[in-house]
Amino acid sequence: MSIPTSSIEQVIPGQGSMAQPEVARPGRARRQRFRFLRSAKATTGLVILGIYVLLAIIGPWIAPYDPSARSNDLVQGPSADHWLGTTHLGQDVFSQLLVGTRSVIYVGFLAAIIATTLSVLVGIAAGYIGGKTDDTLSVFTNVVLVIPAVPLMIIITSTLNNVSDTLIAVIIGLTAWSWNARVLRAQTLSLRRRDFVEASRASGESTWRIIGFELMPNLTAVIASGFVGTVIFAVLSEITLAFIGVVNNGWNWGTILFWAQGQQALGQDAWWWFVPAGLAIALLGTSLSLINFGIDEFVSPRLRSAGKTKVKTAQGRTIRMRIGFTPVLESPMVQATRMVPTINTDGATPVAREAK
């Protein structure tokens, strides 16, 4: 599975200077929401994801064929009848892809909802309550984190015969929450020490009120980013399970790849059989990653890639903005009168002068 790519997920407790979420100020909330949408990455990601969700809903209705229906066109390339060709049983690959979208999106989102709920409960409780509760929950989180999730899922699903999509989502959800719980715990810990939370505690507000109204609004971005990351993980996991063949009821993109691999699509040069499903996964994954980049940059503006790193001065020189060397920009007239000195590098420092 892919390594979590969000920088928020890189927060490791006790490391100091990680990406800290900006504390939202009430008046700026609306403007900030707009700023998130203005990010080209996030918008692109959301549009692509929207198309997938739409296909998940209408896919089975607009599919030209029953994905399991056999025909006499065995392993045919793309044609007007079969846009993405056919399988070894003459099934329509395009229909399989369309119908399979629903299962992928359903499992991805359900698993992410389960995992996010768990991570919020465990992470915030550990970070906010602290003490023995924190110790216990942290050890628990780390144990789940370290045990390899995919082999565990493979064993559980193959032990339970004929698992439904919902059960798969539950299994994935139960194994995939730990990373986000860890991140949320670290964020809660750092927020808890901030003045406004301390003030609420001192003024005797109830724990639930503080968590609901003081902490949660400031954790929204982190939770959202964790959710999106978990959707990616869940989708890849479901497809992996289907590809291995431990889950084999109904169609999803993994099932298509399972049959393609099992029926030697490679050997028959039947690229239409395995390429589209993989591209569908990659595109979905990319769109989710883009959304996460948008959230990331929204949370810590420093990470915004490139942006304005180069400046054109009045003389047409290009100067790079970089740390440690502040650019000097000014009108050409002043520049012309400026004397450029030469420093004698040998014995430039007083230490050396003294040594002589």
Added chain:
Amino acid sequence: MEPVLEIRNLNVDYGLGDRAVQAVRDVSLTLHKGEVLGLAGESGSGKSTLAYGMTRLLAPPGAITGGEVIYHPEQGSPYDVLALSDRALRQFRWAETAIVFQGAMNSLNPVHKISTQLTDVLKAHEPKLSEHSRNARAREMLKLVGISTDRMDAFPHQLSGGMRQRVMIGMALILQPQVVIMDEPTTALDVVMQRQILGQLIDLRERLGFSVIFITHDLSLLVEFSNRIAIMYGGRIVEEAPAATLYRDALHPYSKGLLGSFPALRGPRRELSGIPGSPPDLAGMPTGCSFHPRCPKAFEPCSTAIPVLGRPDIPDGAGRSVACWLHPAEQPVG
């Protein structure tokens, strides 16, 4: 007195183009050989931006949009620091002007030993020095700032805050620069430690003869430890005078306000007053004198025209300057 560093009409912006915000405007300031020049102001007045700007250490999106920073080396002719190439600037840094930063806690690299961080300056600036003499020099600096030399191999987290700041001061002096810029060097420390370290620094200055630009929001420290004081407000210098003169008889209402916001250490008791209102937002500077919305003595020209910094129209006006319509300049500075 001979000048060692002259800032002329320095302008520093944050951001570029239309969205740029002017943080330092038209600042001219001269540091003389061997003196301690204090720079005071509320947070947001531009005093740290000035320090980072003149050394070109300001992080993006900061940019210098005009002015000169003329440095007078011990030998050779003066030159403009802002015109140096990257390579020359690297050689200039620390050898001629060293800086002690605000965050004493985070100024040291947590993963390297103190000795490594002291000697890598020597390695960069004096490549011909042997390892043995580099270490000897580093030990000497630790002794100078009162740290036992067996802490050479310590990591920063093993030292207290005060010790770390002493290490930073020792590091600043290791190449014997002419100028040391101190940006809120003791803010993070307790009061006893503050005075101890500053007292030590003044001692060292007398022995080694460097000049200091001392930046702080704590005017009481400046009154005690500096020769001259410049007060900044809204990115400009509003008053500059010898420390004793300023303490006794500040001309700008803002300086008076700052002086009135801490109890007198010596001499007669004064009434504590403070300044009403809050510092201006850099993005929306008031027209005219930027202090006028908060100024108790604001009158007709204040909101329309910017007062020029210059020698005030009073009997003892020599050697001091102010930018206030109450005391229109006789001779503008710069």
Added chain:
Amino acid sequence: MRYFLQRIAFYLFTAWAAVTLNFFIPRLVPGDPVQALISKYQGQLSTKSIQSLYVLFGLDKHQSLWQQYIDYWKQIFHGDLGLSFTFFPAPVSQVIGQALPWTVLLVGITTIISFTLGTGLGVLAGWRRGSWADGLLPVTTFFSSIPYFWLGIIAIYLLAGPDSFFPSSGGFDSELVPAWDQYFIPSAIQHSLLPALTILVSSVSGWILGMRNMMVTVSSEDYITVAHAKGLPERRVALSYAARNALLPSVSGFALALGFIVGGTLLVEIVFSYPGLGFTLLQAVGAKDYPLMQGIFLIITIAVLVANLLADVAYLLLDPRTRKEG
């Protein structure tokens, strides 16, 4: 030292949790799976293995759950993971013993290369914002969204084949006998190139992005400004000050991400029919070979824990703050 002992205690605890999990999973199976297996392997199963199956699935009604649990631990301490059905009558430990070196070498070496390469590129991308290395990001994002196994399929489709340098399956030339000689080793390396490349391409982007973001974060630390103010050469500021500190969270991230990475790499083995644990796991899943599946899960978990421990040691050496002076 205390830190280190804490970590070891944690790994022992995790190992215990994994074994316990392993003990309970077969008990989830509905009905009588042993009867189903006996009829599937008509007459091939010995009485002894049928008995051990009953123990495995907790269907041995004569024993309490607690007694079963104790027995399970005893078996594990004897290195007895049961008998494999697929490779009957080979014991599971032997099957795993043959597959493990392949996986450790392929996945281990590739992961280390990927980490090193990705971290290096991340340092570049983070230090010189807006340079060519920043341009790698969109490309690598796309690659990291692709499942490892599909990339493997595409790699085989495009690069491997009868006439190609890259073999499309297996861990070595089928005419050779595994041995440490001049024929076998080059063949093994040749067979591992394409799977290794697949894992590399899929996993490297995560490290690049992580390290880039850490470099950006660390670059605004005070000690970086101090390093610039000291007039140190740019190389030294970038490597010894920025990258050196940015590496710390990367190393602990490396340890934590291993569990995820292993999952993906097992699938690559399946696509390439590479004789490691992943491919063996596929065969076990296909044959409902429960003892083998469980053994593989246990071994993978332990391998990940050992790798974690090594990463902890590396962290200990890299960060002086975790070292306590005596």
